[in-house]
Amino acid sequence: MRYALGDLPGALRAMEAARAVDPERADGLLDIGRGAVLYEAGLLEDAERVLTQAISRMVGPGRAPHRAEAEYFRARCLMALHRWDEARTVAAFVRQYYAGVGHPQRAAIARVAELEAILLPVRRGESPVPDDARHRAEQAIEAAEAGDEVDPLLGQHPGLAARFVAAHWYLLADDVEAARTVLDNLPDGMTDAPLTTRIQQQTVLAQIAFAAGDRTAGIAAVSLGLGLLADHRVGLGSVESVTAAAAHGVDLQRTDVAAAVRTGRPDALFEAVERGRATFAGVGGAATPDDPAVRALVTEARGLVVRARTLTNRESAPERAHLFERSGNLLATARERAWHRTGADKAAAEERPATVADVRRVLGTRDDGAVVANYLVLDGVLRCVRLDADGARTVELGPRADVAERVLRARADLGVCANDLVPTALRAAAQRSLTRNLDALDKLLAIPLEADGSLYVVGRDPLVGVPWTALPSRRGKRTTMRSYVARGRAPAQPGRGTGSSRRTARA
Numbered sequence: 001m002r003y004a005l006g007d008l009p010g011a012l013r014a015m016e017a018a019r020a021v022d023p024e025r026a027d028g029l030l031d032i033g034r035g036a037v038l039y040e041a042g043l044l045e046d047a048e049r050v051l052t053q054a055i056s057r058m059v060g061p062g063r064a065p066h067r068a069e070a071e072y073f074r075a076r077c078l079m080a081l082h083r084w085d086e087a088r089t090v091a092a093f094v095r096q097y098y099a100g101v102g103h104p105q106r107a108a109i110a111r112v113a114e115l116e117a118i119l120l121p122v123r124r125g126e127s128p129v130p131d132d133a134r135h136r137a138e139q140a141i142e143a144a145e146a147g148d149e150v151d152p153l154l155g156q157h158p159g160l161a162a163r164f165v166a167a168h169w170y171l172l173a174d175d176v177e178a179a180r181t182v183l184d185n186l187p188d189g190m191t192d193a194p195l196t197t198r199i200q201q202q203t204v205l206a207q208i209a210f211a212a213g214d215r216t217a218g219i220a221a222v223s224l225g226l227g228l229l230a231d232h233r234v235g236l237g238s239v240e241s242v243t244a245a246a247a248h249g250v251d252l253q254r255t256d257v258a259a260a261v262r263t264g265r266p267d268a269l270f271e272a273v274e275r276g277r278a279t280f281a282g283v284g285g286a287a288t289p290d291d292p293a294v295r296a297l298v299t300e301a302r303g304l305v306v307r308a309r310t311l312t313n314r315e316s317a318p319e320r321a322h323l324f325e326r327s328g329n330l331l332a333t334a335r336e337r338a339w340h341r342t343g344a345d346k347a348a349a350e351e352r353p354a355t356v357a358d359v360r361r362v363l364g365t366r367d368d369g370a371v372v373a374n375y376l377v378l379d380g381v382l383r384c385v386r387l388d389a390d391g392a393r394t395v396e397l398g399p400r401a402d403v404a405e406r407v408l409r410a411r412a413d414l415g416v417c418a419n420d421l422v423p424t425a426l427r428a429a430a431q432r433s434l435t436r437n438l439d440a441l442d443k444l445l446a447i448p449l450e451a452d453g454s455l456y457v458v459g460r461d462p463l464v465g466v467p468w469t470a471l472p473s474r475r476g477k478r479t480t481m482r483s484y485v486a487r488g489r490a491p492a493q494p495g496r497g498t499g500s501s502r503r504t505a506r507a
Helices: 008-023 029-041 043-057 064-080 084-100 105-124 131-147 158-172 174-183 195-211 213-232 240-263 265-277 294-311 315-337 356-366 399-417 426-450
Strands: 371-378 381-388 392-398 455-458 480-484
Touching: 029 043, 029 064, 029 131, 029 195, 043 064, 043 356, 064 105, 084 105, 105 131, 105 426, 131 158, 131 426, 158 174, 158 195, 174 195, 174 356, 195 213, 195 240, 213 240, 240 265, 240 371, 265 356, 265 371, 265 381, 265 392, 294 315, 356 371, 356 381, 371 426, 381 399, 392 399, 392 426, 399 426
Parallel strands: 371 455, 455 480
Antiparallel strands: 371 381, 381 392
16 A cells, blocks of 8 residues: 555555564565565666565465566566566566466556567667557557556556557657557546656656657656656655666656757757756765664674675585575665655755756856856767856767776776886886876867866766866866756855855856
8 A cells, every 4th residue: 555655665664564474474475565666666676686586486386376476577677677688578478377377458468568678678779660660559559458457466557557658659650649649548547656657657748749849848747757756756765765766767857858959959958957867966865874773784784794705615605605695685675774764855855957047147157267068978979068158059079988988998097007016017008098098088078168267067977987187188177077067045156165055056
């Protein structure tokens, strides 16, 4: 019930209480719900691990129905982890099982998961659009009609999910009206649907609006979806859970950013990027490190690791592996306990995304030529919106992979150069390599910006690993790195002061 109402920390507490009643229970049934909650919260790897362990215990007579249910949720985890082929294989297994036992409605649900596993890499540009996109949409509609006859499965509404998949396929077939019709005829169930379903709805609505040329409606759908994610973030009780929850917003932000790129307007691109980044800016509530229960779990886990490391002979390998597995399970439980706290106060956690007008106004008051460089990656291409007091422009910088490779090399070279124990000849070679890589990064990232004064860099991996102040064109100049542009509640004065003044329109 708590899961269905969206109270994920409460659901985890209830499941922990249920395990405490029967701690020796080894059939894996409780872990189906636990895996579903972890998936919904965005902790995808933990969810997949829990479900895989549960499935391994579902052997013997009468266990096949439970295994099929667990495999269905595992397929959803695999999709979210971009393990498309595995997800499709698992979904096909579930479909075949249900078809074989005479349950066509649940077989249709699994068919939807198969279609979605094919759909996602296409939507992300990792696979070409198939010629039969319209046929796949029609298959999803058929599955939706069958799914309407099935009760919600741990909060999942099969008919809703199938219609969203169908709408995506219609959009790929360039049939916007068919996609719109699908969403105009949604069955009941959205009001109590889980977060992932509601976010998926706003993503499809935004895609339809953008495809129809209605940016106002598209941005409204994106904003509503990001608002749902922001509210979700406030209810979580650990920094890790806040980060994990952002996984559900990836497609929504990608939709917003891709539509902004198509406009060719740098201000639209800048603001699309910041809408997503500001949603998960700052920190969420974190469990106190003095929590006795969490501390005890972590201490026990560490003790198991120490014990395992003393078992060095070949005969002890099975016991050593078992100890490491138990340690990992204890740490996972400790993380879940950290989620039991309610997160930060919404007003304290909220960040208003910066606009181009905000930042230009601030930069204009400085009158020192400062530049904000807002980097983003879309379809493997690194772009930058360069913003100063006079205006904004977009700079296309090249493949992300080129930058990532140079960053790795530069950081490795820095490590060798800083190590006095490395022979002089090797350090000299590393210094030459470092010089080449810094020059290359400078030409890729900094020189195209034509920033002669202060530079505020906004971006994430791989840019966080760039030694910005070591780049030749940035030596002796102020360069600040941050993951988002913070408008905040304090007067916007980039780089001045500390404390609340750091929550300003700066990189």
